[in-house]
Amino acid sequence: MTKQGFGKLASLKEAFEIIFRIVKKTGIEKADIESTNQRVLAEDIFAKIDVPHFRKSAMDGFAVIAEDTFGASNTSPKELRIIESVTAGVMPEKDIKKGECIEITTGAPLPKSANAVLMVEYTEKEDNKLIFYKTVAPGDNVIEIGSDVKSGQLLFEKGAILNPRYLGVLSSQGFSSLNVKKTPNIAYFSSGNEIIDSHTKLVEGKVYDINTRTIVDTLREHGCKVLNLGVVGDDLEQITQAINKNINNADLILLSGGSSLGGEDFMVEAVKQLGKVLVHGIAVKPGKPVIIGEVKGKLVLGLPGYPTSALSNMYTLVLPVIYKMMDSEFKTRQVRAKLSRKIVSTIGRYEFLPVKLEKHQKELLAVPVLKGSSAITSMAESDGYIGIDENTEVLNKDEYIEVNLY
Amino acid sequence: MTKQGFGKLASLKEAFEIIFRIVKKTGIEKADIESTNQRVLAEDIFAKIDVPHFRKSAMDGFAVIAEDTFGASNTSPKELRIIESVTAGVMPEKDIKKGECIEITTGAPLPKSANAVLMVEYTEKEDNKLIFYKTVAPGDNVIEIGSDVKSGQLLFEKGAILNPRYLGVLSSQGFSSLNVKKTPNIAYFSSGNEIIDSHTKLVEGKVYDINTRTIVDTLREHGCKVLNLGVVGDDLEQITQAINKNINNADLILLSGGSSLGGEDFMVEAVKQLGKVLVHGIAVKPGKPVIIGEVKGKLVLGLPGYPTSALSNMYTLVLPVIYKMMDSEFKTRQVRAKLSRKIVSTIGRYEFLPVKLEKHQKELLAVPVLKGSSAITSMAESDGYIGIDENTEVLNKDEYIEVNLY
Numbered sequence: 001m002t003k004q005g006f007g008k009l010a011s012l013k014e015a016f017e018i019i020f021r022i023v024k025k026t027g028i029e030k031a032d033i034e035s036t037n038q039r040v041l042a043e044d045i046f047a048k049i050d051v052p053h054f055r056k057s058a059m060d061g062f063a064v065i066a067e068d069t070f071g072a073s074n075t076s077p078k079e080l081r082i083i084e085s086v087t088a089g090v091m092p093e094k095d096i097k098k099g100e101c102i103e104i105t106t107g108a109p110l111p112k113s114a115n116a117v118l119m120v121e122y123t124e125k126e127d128n129k130l131i132f133y134k135t136v137a138p139g140d141n142v143i144e145i146g147s148d149v150k151s152g153q154l155l156f157e158k159g160a161i162l163n164p165r166y167l168g169v170l171s172s173q174g175f176s177s178l179n180v181k182k183t184p185n186i187a188y189f190s191s192g193n194e195i196i197d198s199h200t201k202l203v204e205g206k207v208y209d210i211n212t213r214t215i216v217d218t219l220r221e222h223g224c225k226v227l228n229l230g231v232v233g234d235d236l237e238q239i240t241q242a243i244n245k246n247i248n249n250a251d252l253i254l255l256s257g258g259s260s261l262g263g264e265d266f267m268v269e270a271v272k273q274l275g276k277v278l279v280h281g282i283a284v285k286p287g288k289p290v291i292i293g294e295v296k297g298k299l300v301l302g303l304p305g306y307p308t309s310a311l312s313n314m315y316t317l318v319l320p321v322i323y324k325m326m327d328s329e330f331k332t333r334q335v336r337a338k339l340s341r342k343i344v345s346t347i348g349r350y351e352f353l354p355v356k357l358e359k360h361q362k363e364l365l366a367v368p369v370l371k372g373s374s375a376i377t378s379m380a381e382s383d384g385y386i387g388i389d390e391n392t393e394v395l396n397k398d399e400y401i402e403v404n405l406y
Numbered sequence: 407m408t409k410q411g412f413g414k415l416a417s418l419k420e421a422f423e424i425i426f427r428i429v430k431k432t433g434i435e436k437a438d439i440e441s442t443n444q445r446v447l448a449e450d451i452f453a454k455i456d457v458p459h460f461r462k463s464a465m466d467g468f469a470v471i472a473e474d475t476f477g478a479s480n481t482s483p484k485e486l487r488i489i490e491s492v493t494a495g496v497m498p499e500k501d502i503k504k505g506e507c508i509e510i511t512t513g514a515p516l517p518k519s520a521n522a523v524l525m526v527e528y529t530e531k532e533d534n535k536l537i538f539y540k541t542v543a544p545g546d547n548v549i550e551i552g553s554d555v556k557s558g559q560l561l562f563e564k565g566a567i568l569n570p571r572y573l574g575v576l577s578s579q580g581f582s583s584l585n586v587k588k589t590p591n592i593a594y595f596s597s598g599n600e601i602i603d604s605h606t607k608l609v610e611g612k613v614y615d616i617n618t619r620t621i622v623d624t625l626r627e628h629g630c631k632v633l634n635l636g637v638v639g640d641d642l643e644q645i646t647q648a649i650n651k652n653i654n655n656a657d658l659i660l661l662s663g664g665s666s667l668g669g670e671d672f673m674v675e676a677v678k679q680l681g682k683v684l685v686h687g688i689a690v691k692p693g694k695p696v697i698i699g700e701v702k703g704k705l706v707l708g709l710p711g712y713p714t715s716a717l718s719n720m721y722t723l724v725l726p727v728i729y730k731m732m733d734s735e736f737k738t739r740q741v742r743a744k745l746s747r748k749i750v751s752t753i754g755r756y757e758f759l760p761v762k763l764e765k766h767q768k769e770l771l772a773v774p775v776l777k778g779s780s781a782i783t784s785m786a787e788s789d790g791y792i793g794i795d796e797n798t799e800v801l802n803k804d805e806y807i808e809v810n811l812y
Binding site for chain 1: 439440443444455457458459460493494495496497512513514515553554555569570571572573574575576577578579580581582598599600601604605608610611612613614615616617618619620621622623624626627634640711712713717739741742768770777781782783785786788806811812
């Protein structure tokens with residue numbers, strides 16, 4: 001008796017090794033800093049200047065020699081002579097001596113001998129006489145040179161994913177452009193004779209295409225340039241043509257549908273005709289029927305047609321590949337939560353388990369919501385997923401687990 | 407004795423009330439579903455069709471009457487007659503009777519009388535004879551009508567922020583366009599005589615503009631259309647002109663710098679000349695020197711120049727306003743963590759405290775990283791922030807708190 005079926009499944013680790021032998025790292029481009037948010041940094045960045053690069057006032061008030069203020073209070077005011085007024089962006093012309101002060105605004109440079117700033121709220125001004133009601137200690141309201149960033153220090157490492165806060169630090173250094181990794185070009189199509197585009201009238205036996213939307217939008221969220229080819233019929237010639245026509249303009253081809261074991265499975269055949277199939281089936285659940293192929297030295301990655309399987313493979317397989325191509329690493333934000341019920345998983349397969357997060361008294365609960373790999377709503381109702389490794393068989397109720405947020 | 411200073415600070419709640427009296431809700435636009443990721447849904451959406459809208463096979467195999475398989479096993483195979491072969495996207499022409507089956511692929515419609523699908527892995531085919539080694543129960547490998555989505559059910563509510571998973575569900579319904587809220591148009595500039603653009607050579611007393619980068623990129627991450635006006639000199643005429651020239655083309659004007667109490671503070675004066683200042687100073691820390699103004703019926707929002715203050719105000723004040731304008735709500739992702747040290751906060755002021763998350767044994771620790779409101783690195787080193795409400799004075803070491811992720 002011969003049973004039809006997948007051959008030996010590749011583990012996720014094996015799948016990555018095979019893929020990383022095919023895919024090429026993307027290049028580097030110099031981009032205006034204005035367009036680099038969420039991009040991957042292509043080089044280590046060291047500080048060029050101290051921030052601040054001069055001693056400055058943290059407050060609006062008066063630059064003083066702290067010792068001159070000792071003893072001042074609400075009931076016992078003291079006085080100083082104002083010799084200059086300096087505003088942010090302008091260097092003071094004079095220095096102060098004992099008994100003198102300089103009026104100063106927030107961010108303005110301190111005169112050389114000043115060692116503290118009296119806040120304006122505790123002062124009164126009469127012509128060039130300052131009356132004040134408070135003592136300050138040396139260093140009060142003074143921002144020292146390099147207190148935020150020291151020249152020469154490593155700011156961000158190659159592979160870092162830029163965000164507005166990192167870009168703020170880089171702006172303080174006067175960077176107007178940055179070397180970033182190019183984002184991969186991906187051609188995508190959905191296949192399957194039952195799949196129709198949302199602009200088409202629905203007839204019995206057909207279903208609207210879901211994967212184009214979930215996959216293309218997820219790729220774009222991660223910065224990829226996607227050529228969206230829409231729905232390609234589940235037909236050897238159409239699939240072969242779609243791959244062949246687009247492989248030269250893309251870094252990789254991603255497709256979904258038609259990779260199970262039925263009569264309509266032309267995807268494997270198409271890849272075989274154009275190149276070679278390296279893996280058919282990976283040890284993940286859901287999302288087993290993955291095809292890893294090589295055509296003209298490029299990666300062709302076939303995902304299963306089931307929406308949940310296709311989307312879970314995006315997180316377990318595709319996004320890690322995308323970030324690796326950019327010399328970076330795909331990292332999800334993780335939240336610790338308590339599992340709401342016992343989960344039995346399959347030994348030998350990595351399991352992707354969508355969960356909903358619920359606050360319950362003072363605890364965060366992770367509630368599994370997988371309804372079956374055909375149910376797109378299970379993904380929509382979830383906030384993230386648990387990754388259960390291939391050697392884990394049971395997760396117990398009330399166990400604390402890490403939830404990966406989408 | 408008269409002390410110069412802010413008047414009574416507005417609480418965050420009061421600030422929102424005043425702002426919401428000025429700002430207008432954005433309109434609604436019909437957008438192609440392809441461009442709606444991260445947009446705010448402008449209407450409740452109910453399911454138009456059942457998903458699936460026909461009974462279909464969850465597996466490649468044979469549609470059978472389950473009762474016909476009872477008793478079959480590896481050692482005792484049974485047989486059925488194959489009367490048709492049906493693939494996904496095509497309706498079967500025949501129905502089955504006792505003793506018959508139809509070959510079927512994943513996703514293909516079931517014949518009327520079939521109530522289970524035998525997986526291909528447990529079968530052998532000899533011409534039109536099926537030999538099989540397994541029993542199936544009624545319902546096995548069958549996806550029932552409406553099991554994922556039921557026609558008429560509420561799918562997503564007005565105000566929901568769309569994501570690839572939601573869009574997958576909407577695709578299953580055949581939506582090719584959606585009514586979404588328009589995103590606000592915001593004109594932004596940084597002001598301050600000490601502030602220079604990153605393309606300029608640095609001289610003593612000046613600092614590079616940081617806020618343009620952090621604020622503009624944060625707004626764009628949240629979908630806003632931003633007119634970036636760059637650096638405007640801290641000069642009454644320039645500021646007045648910048649506001650006056652752009653107020654008609656923007657839903658609101660946002661600016662940073664120059665709102666403290668020094669001699670260079672033309673922002674308040676500019677707003678007064680063009681309209682009115684409603685609030686000067688809000689009860690938050692950092693970020694107190696906020697100006698809320700109304701010019702030609704529109705909101706002018708002045709943020710402090712300190713990078714940490716300006717950016718913390720984005721999270722406490724600006725983003726909540728942006729989402730409210732779109733009839734939605736600004737929500738951060740929250741993580742529960744254990745506070746690494748005691749925090750003393752100021753009664754009467756909401757405090758924004760940046761924290762770094764560190765895994766420590768089995769616990770997630772929130773480590774405060776605020777170095778002072780001038781330090782942009784404290785934001786870059788943090789993963790999120792704690793919001794300490796105005797009535798809380800102390801958070802204890804080892805207390806569990808919610809961290810808002812950026």
